[in-house]
Amino acid sequence: MFAIILAMTTIFIFGMLRELRLGEEYTKKTMLGRLAITTFIVGFLASGAFQAATANKVLPFDDISTSYAQNEIINLYNKKMMTGTSKTSFSPTRSITRAEFITVLDRMLGLNPVGSPVTSFTDVALDDWYYGWIQAAVQLELANGITATSFAPKRAVTRQEAAVWVARALKQNGESSIGLCTAFKDGKEIADWASASVAAVHQAGLMKGDNKGKFRPSEPITRQETAVLLDRVLQNKSWASELKALPEKRIVIGWQYGQTREQYQSNILKSNVNTLSPRWYFVGETGDLSDSTDTKLITWAKQNDKQIWAMVGNRSDQSATHLMLSDSIVRNKVVEQLSEIVKRYDLEGLNIDFENVAPKDRALLTTFITSLAEELHTLGAVLSIDVSPDLGTDWTEAFDYAALGKQADYVVMMGYDEHYGGSLYPGSNASLPYDEHAIDTLLKVVPSEKVILAFPFYNRDWTLNENGTVSSSEFITLTEQNRKIKTYALKPVWNEAMGQYVAIYMKQSLKHTIWFEDARSLITKYRLAVDKKLAGVAYWYIGGESEDVWASLSNAETYYDYSFSK
Structure with missing residues (x-):
């Protein structure tokens, strides 16, 4: 002074x-x-x-004036990424807990806390301040518990744990720098599960050894060390630019079902949906088209920068669909009516949802889609068609995936009903392997930029016989599913292979099983869509979700678009 x-x-x-x-x-x-x-x-x-x-x-805390990390602490505090242990104290030399570290890491990545009630951790309560931050990280596979049922939120983070979490968050797998751990005198003390990550963050200049050349892998990392570590991430211009970039815009379809216009609009505003698909049109055997167009929804969509790809269904009526497709005059009549509707209401596109089409009508369905695509393209409108996974059954024999992929702008893979109401044995509605197989099979004949993966906002609660077969099943929304967690004090267990939580409970001496569709399982499917470079995703149906899933899907949308090149 x-x-x-x-x-x-x-x-x-x-x-x-x-x-x-x-x-x-x-x-x-x-x-x-x-x-x-x-x-x-x-x-x-x-x-x-x-x-x-x-x-x-200059100093937001009373105890950082002598800290070597003073500037880094202030920078993270000003960016609202790291706070103190009280209003006036930062506690720079205190060990940082697992809950605190994950919270700061989430904030740095631009993630939001999420309130999904589905968790396998018994030591993280819904009303804990860190619950949502831990959930956000776990859902994106940025962090795991110390066991399947314990996260240990108050335990100190070791330096090697910090290295793993940061390397994972920055998508630095360390495969090309595994041998660098030998640079530390105590390199042999670094755990096998952490060695690649330690090497990666060291090579990136994020974590260094002490003045004795040691990494000290099992020692707790302090709050001031954490501040220095994460501030170094922000000083990397490439990474900092990634963190500020807007997510890539993908098609996100939300189907309307069982909701009034007001209810549908309300839910859409809470979501990341940019393409509305109301069930307005159904085709009969004579080619007559039922028209339930809601012009107020069209006006609202345009005011809110949303497109409308109205759904066209066949009510799963195989006989009527055959009569319509097999008569060229009737078929062309339907094409003309749909074209006129798109023009009259200025729709951006149509979504064809024909189910239970007879195998013998395979070529006729392709002819219909070809004619409709030609008409819509002259109007500058989009044509999408919904298909089910090719499992070699009559249910999907009518879909010539390759031909439909050439004619339609988008092919929407309905990635659900792996096990349905008539199944003999219980199982998942949409496991990750099921969707992976469906997409990989489709991508052999349809380019990824024309494929959209649809997720379920519904599930089944299975009641079992003593021999393990299905006695009955209850169709449930995700909100109803979450209510069962509380009612029956369910303890879901995460199944990594399935990409889902599973829970078993007893009701009136009968065994019940649920394969959960929740934010975490939906995120695994979203990641599949990103990894496969698909055109977008879709949700059947809006209103079936629990509100917490939108924050989680927004996190996925943000995080999975980061590339974090070295």
């Missing part, structure tokens, strides 16, 4: 002398006035009020 006072006083006095040399006229009164101003400035700079104000402005 003395240096500042001396410097400013010297500048002021030299300024007066300079003016005298330049010939300025000074009266005794002018000189006294200038000296009085100088005295006031010196006095103010030396005052306790000024020093206190300066200190408060």
Whole structure:
């Protein structure tokens, strides 16, 4: 502070002398006035009020003035990524807990806490301040528990754990730098599960050894060390740019079913859906088209920058669909009506949802889609068609995937009903392997940029016989599913291979099983869509979801678009 006072006083006095040399006229009164101003400035700079104000402005905490990480702490605090242990204390030398570290890491990645009630951790309560942050990280596979049922949120994070979490968050797998751990004198003490990550963050200049050349893998990392580590991430211009970039825009379809316009609009506004698909049109055997167009929804969609690809269904009526497709006059009549509807209501596109089409109508269905695509393309409208996974059964024999992929703009893979109401044995509605197989099979004949993967916002609660077969099943929404967790105190267990939680419970002496569709399982499917470079995703149906899934899917949308190149 003395240096500042001396410097400013010297500048002021030299300024007066300079003016005298330049010939300025000074009266005794002018000189006294200038000296009085100088005295006031010196006095103010030396005052306790000024020093206190300066200190408060620079240091948000009382205990970081001597910390080597002072600048990094202030930077993370100003970016609202890292807070103190109290309003006035940062506790720089204290170990950081697993819950605290994950929270800071989430904030750095631009993620939001999520409130999904589905968790296998018994030591993370829904009302804990860190619950949502841990859920966000676990759902994106950024962190795991120390066991299947324990996260240990209050346990100190070791330096090698911190390395693993940061490397995973930045998608630095370390495969090309595994041998670098030998750079540390205690490299052999680094756990096998952490060695690649330690090497990766060391190579990236994020974590260094101490002045004795040791990494100290099992020692707790302090809060000030954490601040330095994460600030180094932000100093990487490429990574910092990634963190500020907007997610890539994909098609996100939300089907309307069983909701009024007001209910549907309300749910859409909470979501990331950009393409609405209301069930407005159904085709009969004579080619007559039922029209339930809601013009108010069309106006609302345009006002809210949403497209409408209205759904066209066949009510799963195989006989009526055959009669319509097999008569060229009737078939062309339907094409003309649909084309006219798109033009009349200025729709952006149509979504064809023909189910239970007879195998013998395979070529006729392709002909219909070809004709409709030609008409819609002259109007600048989009044509999409819904298909089920090719499992070699009559249910999907009518779909010539390759031909449909050439004619339609998008092929929507309905990735659900792996086990349906008529199944003999219980099982998942949409396991990850089921969707992977469906997409991989489709991508052999349809380019990824034309494929959309649909997820379920519904599930089944299976009641079992003593021999394990299905006694009955209850169709449930995700909200109803979550309600069962609370009612029956369910303890879901995450199944990595299936990409889902599974829970078993007893009700009136009968065994029940649920393969959960929740935010975490939906995120695994979303990641599949990103990894396969698909055009987008779709949700059947809006209103079936629990509200928490939108925050989770938003996190996935944000995080999976990061590339974090080295």
